[in-house]
Amino acid sequence: MTNLQNHVALFAGLGGFILATEKLGIKTVLANEIDENCNKTLKTNFPDLYIEKKDIRELSFVDNVRNKDIDLVTAGFPCQSFSVAGENKGFEDPRGKLFFEIPRLLKELKDYPKVIILENVPNLKNFNSGERLSVIIKELRSMGYWVNQNNSMILNTNKYTKSPQSRNRLYVVALHSKFFRSNKISKEILVETKPHSLWKIINKSKKVDKSYYLSNENKHFHMLQNLVNKHGKEFVYQVRRSDVRVATQKGVCPTLTANMGLGGHNIPFISDDFGIRTLTIEELLTLQGLNIKNFNFPDISRASKLEMLGNAVHPEVILEILNKILTLKSS
Ligand SMILES: C[S@@+](CC[C@H](N)C(=O)[O-])C[C@H]1O[C@@H](n2cnc3c(N)ncnc32)[C@H](O)[C@@H]1O
DSSP: OOOOEEEEEETTTTTTHHHHHHTTTTEEEEEOOOOOOHHHHHHHHHHTTTEEEGGGGOOOOOOTTSSSOOOOOEEOOTTTOOOTTTTOOOGGGGHHHHHHHHHHHTSSSSOSSEEEEEEEOOOHGGGGGGHHHHHHHHHHTTTOOOOOOGGGEEEEEHHHSSSBBBEEEEEEEEEETTTTTOOOGGGGOOOOOOOOOOOOOOOTTSSSOGBOOOOOOOOOOOOOHHHHHHHHHTTEEEEEESSSSEOOTOOBOOOGGGGGTSSSTEEEEEEEEEEEEEHHHHHHHHHHTTTTTTOOOOSOHHHHHHHHHHHOOHHHHHHHHHHHHTTTTOO
């Protein structure tokens, strides 16, 4: 059985990977994150966490964890340059280049970690027949990791957790050859489950804070109302850059994205018994697998919360992957 004790979280965001590892008793010994609001959120939820609040390009392991046995490194590195919705410049974009900070830091450690988990958008694998993913695989292999296209899985959150959010993301799992004889982590060994309906999380006959309701003077109100009249109240609706659209499935929320907090498009709307409204922060937290009883945001704007939520990794998808890794034989 694999034993994982110490974890380093790079591009930590609000701590999605940390929540998953915590559940398994794996200690996060260092988190790195540049954004001030993310750092405040990490401090609020993990008061004892050691955080390096800086640009990863200025981070070094020399003064902190270099001589520790680090078993697991996770990184949901920025996806804007790989996303179909973004400029799609890949590693040409300075944000895309940030991936290379991960191998740079791994090389500073006294030993390579047993396991690396990376998360990003599916287009990183899909673009040009996996050309960009090959760059990542090559880099990891050059450090002695077992990893191939099969260990780089596009998983939909609503297939592997109870969350009724359709969220396809790429998860790359690399296992070090010093500890493992192969890498058996692939989509085929993960356990699929059926999601709850969104209407189990959202009670349409309960009024929420008035700030969530659209006034009928809002420029999107009539477009949304027309769509609701056509498709009914079982669907989620989304305001896009120039139009509004209906979700493809009843009772399932489309992917929550960081854009929700950066100008407002992609925000999910529903029609409840009191009007047309956006989903509340509590509802979005639940959709992202964060327990509203013990996850708290500090006093920051709603837009920042939305951005962080759209960026976050769903902890239960990571739990499923980690549980499988823990059952593997390692030396
Ligand atoms: C896709 S999000 C990761 C979200 C995280 N996995 C979670 O569960 O919340 C990428 C994160 O990288 C951070 N980031 C972007 N550029 C960075 C840099 N140069 N140094 C450190 N962190 C950076 C962003 O602030 C953002 O929180």
